[in-house]
Amino acid sequence: MTDPAKKDDELAGTEQPFVQHLFELRDRLLRAMYGVVAVLAGLLFFPGPSRLYDLLAMPLVKALPEGSRMIAVGVVSPFLVPIKVSVLAAIGLALPWILYQVWAFVAPGLYKHEKKLVLPLVAASTILFYMGAAFCYFFVFGQAFPAIQKMAPISVAVSPDIEAYLDFVITMFIAFGVAFEVPIVVVILARMGIVTVAQLKSFRTYFVVGAAAVAGLVTPPDPVSMLALLVPMYLLYEIGIVAAQVFIKHTQAPDEEAEAAKPS
Numbered sequence: 001m002t003d004p005a006k007k008d009d010e011l012a013g014t015e016q017p018f019v020q021h022l023f024e025l026r027d028r029l030l031r032a033m034y035g036v037v038a039v040l041a042g043l044l045f046f047p048g049p050s051r052l053y054d055l056l057a058m059p060l061v062k063a064l065p066e067g068s069r070m071i072a073v074g075v076v077s078p079f080l081v082p083i084k085v086s087v088l089a090a091i092g093l094a095l096p097w098i099l100y101q102v103w104a105f106v107a108p109g110l111y112k113h114e115k116k117l118v119l120p121l122v123a124a125s126t127i128l129f130y131m132g133a134a135f136c137y138f139f140v141f142g143q144a145f146p147a148i149q150k151m152a153p154i155s156v157a158v159s160p161d162i163e164a165y166l167d168f169v170i171t172m173f174i175a176f177g178v179a180f181e182v183p184i185v186v187v188i189l190a191r192m193g194i195v196t197v198a199q200l201k202s203f204r205t206y207f208v209v210g211a212a213a214v215a216g217l218v219t220p221p222d223p224v225s226m227l228a229l230l231v232p233m234y235l236l237y238e239i240g241i242v243a244a245q246v247f248i249k250h251t252q253a254p255d256e257e258a259e260a261a262k263p264s
Contacts, residue, residue, distance in 0.1 A: 028102070031101050032097065036090050036094045036098070039094045043090055043093075049085065049086045052085050053081065053162070057162070059145055060141070063146045063149050070159065071160070095126055099126055116250060117247060125181055128181055128184065129180060129181065132173075132176035132180030133176060135180070135228075136175075139228060140228045143222075143225065144219070144220040144224065147220075147224060147225075171218075172219075175218040175219075176229065179218075183237075183239050186237060187247050190244035190247075200244065215230040
C-alpha cells in the first residue's frame with residue numbers, strides 16, 4: 001500500500017546513487033574552476049596584473065605625500081603581488097558563476113518552499129558582499145587614508161609596502177563584505193525559529209553596541225571609518241527585520257501553512 005506522505009513528496013523518485021552525486025559534484029567544481037580560469041585569463045590580458053594593482057592601490061597613492069611612492073620589500077614581490085591581485089579579482093568576479101554551480105548541485109534536493117528561501121538568499125548575499133567591498137573601496141578608503149597620513153609624524157617617510165597593503169585591503173574587503181551580510185543572518189535566524197521578529201526588534205540596542213565593537217576592531221583608527229561601518233550595519237539590520245517578515249510569510253512549508261490556517 002502506498003504511503004500518502006510518500007506520494008505527495010515532491011522529491012519522491014529523484015534519489016540518485018551516492019557515486020552519481022560525487023560525479024555531479026566533481027563536474028560542478030570543474031565548471032566553477034574553469035570559470036575562474038577564464039576570468040583570470042581575461043584579467044591577465046586586460047587590464048593586466050600591474051594595472052590591476054595600480055587600480056587597487058589608487059586610494060592610498062592619492063593620499064600619500066607628494067613625492068612618496070609605495071615600495072616592494074620582497075625580491076619577487078613586484079611580480080607575485082600583482083599576480084595575487086589578479087587571482088583574487090578573478091575569484092571575486094567569478095563568484096556568481098561559482099555560486100550558480102553550488103545552487104545547481106543542491107537545488108534538485110530542495111523542496112519548492114526551500115528553493116523560495118535559498119535562491120533569493122544566495123543572490124542577495126552575493127550582491128551584499130559586492131556592495132560591502134565597493135563601499136569600503138570607494139568611500140572608506142577615500143576617507144581613512146588621508147586621515148591616517150595626517151597623523152604620521154613629520155620625521156617619518158610614508159612608503160607603504162605593496163604586500164602589506166594587499167593584506168590590509170583583503171582584510172578590509174572581507175570585513176565589510178561580511179558586515180553587509182547582516183540582513184541574510186537576520187533572515188536565517190528568524191526563518192529557523194531561533195529568534196522571533198519581536199525579539200529582533202527588542203535586540204536593537206544590543207546590536208548597535210556589538211556592531212560598534214566590531215567596527216572599532218576591523219576599521220582603521222579614525223571615527224569616520226568606524227561610523228562608515230557602524231551606520232550601514234544598523235540600517236542593514238533594520239532591513240533584515242523587514243525581510244525576515246516577508247520571507248517567513250512566503251517560504252512556509254505546506255504543513256506550516258496548514259497549521260497557520262487552522263482557527264485558533
